[in-house]
Amino acid sequence: xxxxxxxxxxxxxxxxxxxxxxxxxxxxxxxxxxxxxxxxxxxxxxxxxxxxxxxxxxxxxxxxxxxxxxxxxxxxxxxxxxxxxxxxxxxxxxxxxxxxxxxxxxxxxxxxxxxx
Amino acid sequence: xxxxxxxxxxxxxxxxxxxxxxxxxxxxxxxxxxxxxxxxxxxxxxxxxxxxxxxxxxxxxxxxxxxxxxxxxxxxxxxxxxxxxxxxxxxxxxxxxxxxxxxxxxxxxxxx
Numbered sequence: 001x002x003x004x005x006x007x008x009x010x011x012x013x014x015x016x017x018x019x020x021x022x023x024x025x026x027x028x029x030x031x032x033x034x035x036x037x038x039x040x041x042x043x044x045x046x047x048x049x050x051x052x053x054x055x056x057x058x059x060x061x062x063x064x065x066x067x068x069x070x071x072x073x074x075x076x077x078x079x080x081x082x083x084x085x086x087x088x089x090x091x092x093x094x095x096x097x098x099x100x101x102x103x104x105x106x107x108x109x110x111x112x113x114x115x116x
Numbered sequence: 117x118x119x120x121x122x123x124x125x126x127x128x129x130x131x132x133x134x135x136x137x138x139x140x141x142x143x144x145x146x147x148x149x150x151x152x153x154x155x156x157x158x159x160x161x162x163x164x165x166x167x168x169x170x171x172x173x174x175x176x177x178x179x180x181x182x183x184x185x186x187x188x189x190x191x192x193x194x195x196x197x198x199x200x201x202x203x204x205x206x207x208x209x210x211x212x213x214x215x216x217x218x219x220x221x222x223x224x225x226x227x228x
Contacts, residue, residue: 004159006159009157010157013214015181034215041221041223042221043206043218043219043220043221044160044206044218046215049215091157093159093160095159095160105160106162106215107152107160107161108157108159109158109159110157110159112157112159
């Protein structure tokens with residue numbers, strides 16, 4: 001089945017630094033990837049839609065200059081949290097759509113970000 | 117606006133008992149419907165999906181769900197709960213199979 005790998009699984013950083021999270025589709029090409037944020041004991045909130053070779057589409061209320069998304073290839077999308085603050089601490093999950101099996105989203109295992 | 121409602125943020129059952137997790141969607145046009153399971157600090161795993169066709173959908177781990185258009189519901193059931201079923205369950209809806217709207221989740225606890 002389609003596999004999505006997300007790295008790192010957890011990261012701790014200091015306020016003001018930037019953190020990059022990678023999302024890779026291992027055995028399929030993903031023209032579209034999605035980035036979600038999940039607060040403790042809450043549902044997933046879609047942050048942005050990442051399209052290969054073009055600019056990401058951000059959901060309302062998500063700061064595009066703070067959450068930089070790059071989808072440079074058909075198998076890799078990155079989310080960079082710039083100038084991180086403690087309130088950015090959260091669980092970030094990526095997902096990718098595989099047209100090969102017409103399945104819904106395949107999810108990565110998420111990244112736990114803690115900003116101190 | 118489309119939305120997905122999961123009644124009950126927490127559900128507790130005894131091992132061997134029936135599991136029923138409720139999901140309703142708001143839409144005049146039936147969307148695609150999904151149930152996902154999430155274990156602590158992990159991503160989401162697809163349990164089952166409804167797109168078209170048979171309204172009773174069977175998924176992994178003995179779970180199934182029935183799409184009822186008249187009730188705009190897609191409740192998840194399992195005849196006999198196992199301890200390993202304890203997790204967070206999310207219902208989701210979409211008008212295709214990529215961008216999804218998630219419910220707020222239901223935490224299932226299974227007691228011995």
